[in-house]
Amino acid sequence: MIGSNKKTTMPLADKLVSSFLAFELDxxxxxxxxxxxxxxxxxxxKLGFPHRKLEAWKYTSLNKLLKEDYTLFSKKKNxxxxxNVKDFFLDNTESYKLIxxxxxxxxxxxxxxxxxVDVCIMSAALSKAKYTSIIKKYFNKSIEKGDSLSQLNTAFSKEGAYIHVPKNIILEKPIEIIHFATGNESALMLQPRNLIVLEEGAQAEIIESHQSLTDNPIFTNSVSEIFVSKNAHLDYYKIQNDRLSSSLIDNTYISQERDSNSKIHTFSFGGKLTRNNLNYYQKGSYINSTxxxxxxxxDKQLVDHHTLVDHANPNCESHQDYKxxxxxxxxxVFNGKIVVDKIAQKTNAFQKNNNILLNDKSTINSKPQLEIFADDVKCSHGCTIGQLDQDALFYLRAxxxxxxxxxxxxTYAFANNVLESVNIPALKSKIKKIIANKLGVEIGFDL
Amino acid sequence: MAYTEEELKKELETKEYEYGFVTDIESDTFPVGLNEGIVKAISKRKEEPEWMTDWRLKAFKSWQEMEEPKWANVKYPKPDFQKISYYSAPKGKDKYNSLDEVDPELLKTFEKLGISINEQKKLTGVAIDIVVDSVSVATTFKETLSKKGIIFCSISEAIKNHPDLVKKYIGSVVPQKDNFYATLNSAVFSDGSFCYIPKGVRCPMELSTYFRINQAGTGQFERTLVIADKDSYVSYLEGCTAPSRDENQLHAAVVELVALDGAEIKYSTVQNWFPGNKNGKGGVFNFVTKRGICHTNSKISWTQVETGSAVTWKYPSCILKGDNSIGEFYSIAVTNNYQQADTGTKMIHIGKNTKSTILSKGISAGKSQNSYRGLVQINAKAENARNFSQCDSLLMGNKCGAHTFPYIEVKNKTAIVEHEASTSKIGEDQIFYCNQRGIDTEQAIALIVNGFSKEVLNKLPMEFAVEAQKLLEISLEGSVG
Structure with missing residues (x-):
């Protein structure tokens, strides 16, 4: 059986490669x-797992994570x-659910x-004839040049969310995608693969989270491919509030066509190691990416945000705001990269990364990066690192x-302007609750 | 009136490097190539003591095992280190007692560049340690300085006359194995300047050196060491122009600054080496390692105006080791045609209450690439560290690029770090405003660029500020299309 050989000292990369044959049987x-x-x-x-000698992984080491002996394919359906899992869903809100x-x-x-609309699963989309044309058109199209982790996910791509919203359809309720890990057997590695396609003029709201229900180590290497067509509008929320025993590498690739709008909010509170690779590709004019x-x-948590916005066409905008x-x-870790191609005139690209350090043992590494080849652009980035305002603190305590x-x-005030743009009320109050919980206070922040 | 913009553009495109001429001085050049023998020969030629020869050989050994850095955002043909001559000194008498003994051809060169030693001597009060190719040929105002106990001489003289100081500080800020080019420099450095300011002395004049690369195919490996003893002050200027050459010339300098307790060093550079012609042919490769160490209550301030060189790779840095020390970096980098610049700074905060300021202005025109790469590192023990960084880029046309790669690493909660960057172009309304008032576009751009870089230009010493302003205008001529 694959992954059952517990005494093996085979490196994870080799184990994965050799288990590919067994995966093929399935x-x-x-x-x-x-x-x-x-x-x-x-x-x-060829590439293997990324290591710290690579510029993109300079501040994040996967070594510890890769030492675990993961079960690669869970044997039975739990x-x-x-x-028991009610708390992980939105309260009192009608939604599509992919669990x-x-x-x-x-x-x-x-x-x-x-x-x-099709709100269903990848395994069906990959096997049924009626989805073939869409799979052919979109599957793996935005990550052919992706890094080794995305390649690894592609190799084992089998299950995940498949969402296809046809032309001019506006979804009236949000879609919740939750990947639970029970990990009853042992350490578990998961590789969900999501494909989301919004056709022309379509609109959707999606909430994605990864939730472990065990203290066994969980290593999730997730890939989401998102295609936002002409005039389409996407609101995507990632809730990362997992247990401290689990780690997540989230690779998201978004291709946008002209006049489209897509927003991604990432809320990272939990998990041992969380790495977000968020890549935006603008394939038309008048695109807005947020x-x-x-x-x-x-504790010893690590959250690493890597964003890339590829401004390849004129008159587009991008906004980044990370607290x-x-x-x-x-x-x-924050690494925001904005690339403005030479034909992408009139680009407006803004990037902001504000940080507060509350402990001498905590560290922040920030690298806001601009690569600009066009002259008629407005691009700026700002990064600050500081503390809570002592005067304000005194004012409140007085x-x-x-x-x-x-x-x-x-702290809440500091983070608030990110929260303000969350459009789902139930989600907003849920995040507020998580923040209060995380900060160890019992106040509602609904002032 | 008949003079149209097209004509202007044409004229400027064909305009050759103003300072491109070759001085006809017989040079005493070593055969090309690099091996232990050459390193020994350089050392022998310079009549160096044994410890220096060993030091060079040690560096050479390490260098052989090192690889060229590839991380910089620049592309260039790899220099063939075996095709470079590592030593070139103007022939003539070994030592000069007065300017009269200096080769008249050489003096003419300086005049062409607008640096008349005599004039400078009288009018500006600048002591100049002139370096043509590699050997110092004239040192002026030595007497005035020596009365104060200030040592200002070539590094080879310092090795002979002040071995204790050199031994103690050389390689202490930029270790031998620091990086590929610094190691190469440690092995083969030809000459450079040495400066020591004794305790409590305020250097009465701006110390300055002019570097020139002259001999065809000669690598230039300068080594500068500035030591400011406790509570002293010195302002040091460095400026360069190089003749026009077709083949690429390599320049790998090392500058080490040591600011002891309470001392202040101000180091200003204007760099205007041959940037290559408008097709990107030729030009100087400038791979420089500049670093200063600040002890308690001391301050190091770097100011640079980079307009020349085909490829620039330069990060003047400050190690803020002592408590309350201050590091500053002010930079203007202008690239035109096919120039590439990857420049910035490193501010390493180790001591408590340390402060650093970074102000970088990048201007790219033509088909050039201009990158800012900086590191601000606040170590865990650096309580109350403060940093402010600003890097602005100005782009002209859509064939050039402006890039910023700031690294910010903070490990202390009391740190306050701010970083901002912006990229924009010269506003059409700004130009229109100037045009309306009878200022032509070319002049308007010069005006706007000067305004854009004013904050940095203001930091330059008087003598340089004027020259730097002129340089900015020259470098950007023909960039409006």
């Missing part, structure tokens, strides 16, 4: 997608009781749709607010 190797998979595994074999447990689709907890994030971490609050011996609450209020 899937339809006649499908055209399979060529992409075999190609990807070859690329991964069934979850809704009562995966240990990499398998959970049809009981999910609520899919095939009417007008990425915002709040990171609040402590980070670091305490304990946590580490924050009015009888305890130190902890006062600090929490200031």
């Amino acid at each position: 899937i339809d190797i006649q499908s055209p997608v399979h060529n992409i998979r075999t190609d990807a595994i070859k690329k991964f074999e 069934v979850l009781d809704f009562k 995966f447990v240990d990499g398998f689709f959970d049809s009981f907890l999910s609520q899919t749709s095939h009417e007008k 990425m915002k994030g709040i990171t609040i971490i402590d 980070g609050i670091y305490s304990g011996s946590s580490t924050g 009015r009888g607010i305890p130190k902890k609450e006062a600090e929490a209020l200031l």
Whole structure:
């Protein structure tokens, strides 16, 4: 059995490569997608896992993570009781749900749709004839040159969310994607693969989270490919509030066509190691790309945000706003790269990264990067690192607010303008709750 | 009136490097190539003591095992280190007692460049340690300086006359194995300047050196060491122009600054080496390692105006080791045609209450690439560290590029770090405003660029500020199309 040989000291990369053959037994190797998979595994074999000598991984080491002996494919389907996982869903909000447990689709907890829109699963999309044309058109198209982790995911791509919103359809309720890991057996590695396509004029709101239900180490290497066509509008929220035993590498690739608008909010509070590779490719004019994030971490947590915006066409905009609050011996990394091609005149690209360090053992490494080849552009980036305003703190405490609450209020105020642009009320209050919880206070922030 | 913009453009495109001429001085040049023998020969020629020869050989050994750095955002044909001559000194008498003994041809060169030693001597009060190719040929105002106990001489003289100081400080800020080019320099450095300011002395004049690369195919490996003892002050100027050559010339200098407790060093550079012609042919490769170390309460301030060189790779840095020390970096980098510049600074905060300021202005025109690369590092023990960085880029046309790669690493919660960067072009309304008032476009651009870089120009000593302003205008001529 694959992954059951516990005493092996085989490096994870080798183990993955050799398990590819076993993986092939499980899937339809006649499908055209399979060529992409075999190609990807070859690329991964050549590249291996990223290491700190690579510029993009200078501040984040995967070494510890890779030492675990992960089960690569969960053997049995674990069934979850809704009562136990209720907290991870939005309260009182109608939504489509795509729920995966240990990499398998959970049809009981999910609520899919095939009417007008397709909110279903990758394994169906990859095998059924009616999806072939879309898979052919979009699958793996934006990550052919992706890094080794994306290649690895492609090689083992099998299950995940598949969302296709046809022309001019506006989804009236959000889609929740949750990847649960029970990891009952042992350490577990998961590689979900999501494909989201918004056709012309379509609109959708999506909430994605990865949730471990065990203290066994979980290593998730997720890839989401998102295509936002002409005039389409996407709101995407990533909630990263996992247990401290699990780590996540989230690779997201967004291709946008003209006049489209897409926003990604990333809320990172949990997890041992979280790496977000967020890549935007602008394939037309008048595109608006927004990425915002709040990171609040402590202990030995590490959150690494890598963003790339490729401005390849004129008259586009991008906005980045990342806030980070670091305490304990946590580490924050921000690397924002804006590339403006020489034909991309009249580009407006803004990037902001503000950080607060609350402990001497916490570290922040920030690298806002601009590469500009066009002259008629407005590009700026700003980065600050500082502390909570002592005067403001004093003001609050002089009015009888305890130190902890006062600090929490200031922290919340610091992060608030990112939160303001969240359009789903239930989600907003959920995040506020998480923040209050994370800061150890019992205030609602609804002032 | 008949003079159209087209004509102007044409004229400027064909305009050759103003300072491109070759001085006809017989040079005493070593055979090309690099091996232990050459290193020994350089050392022998310079009549160096044994410890220096050993030091060079040690560096050479390390260099052989090193690889050229590839991370910089510049592209150039790899220099063939075996095709460079590592030593070139103007022939003639070995030592000069007065200017009269200096080769008249050489003096003419300086005049062409607008640096009349005599005039400078009288009018500006600048002591100049002139370096043509590699050997100092004239040192002026030595007497005035020596009365104050200031040592200002060539590094080879210092090795002979002040071995204790050199031994103690050389390689202490830029270690031998620091990087490929610094190691190469350590092995083969030809000459350079040495400066020591004793305790409590305020150097009464701006110390300055002019570097020139002259002999065809000669590598230039300068080594500068400035030591400011406790509570002293010195302002040091360095400026360069080089003759026009077709083949690429390599320049790998090392500058080390030591600011002891309470001392202040101000180091200003105007660099205007041959940038290559408008097709990107020729030009100087400038791979420089400049670094200063600040002890308690001391201050190091770097100011640079970079307009020349085909490829520039230069990061004047400050190690803020002592408490309350201050590091500053002010830079203007202008690239035109096919020039490439990857420049910036490193501010390493180690001591408590350390402050640093970074102000970088990049102007790219033509088909050039201009990068800012900087590191601000606040170590865990650096309480109350403060940094402010600003890097602005100005682009002219869509064939050039402006890049910023700032690295910010903070490990202390009391640190306050701010970084801003912006990229923009010269506003059409600004130019229109000038045009309306009878200022032609070319002049308007010069005006706007000067305004853009004013904050940095203001930091330059008087003598340089004027020259630098002129340089900016010259470098950007023909960039409007």
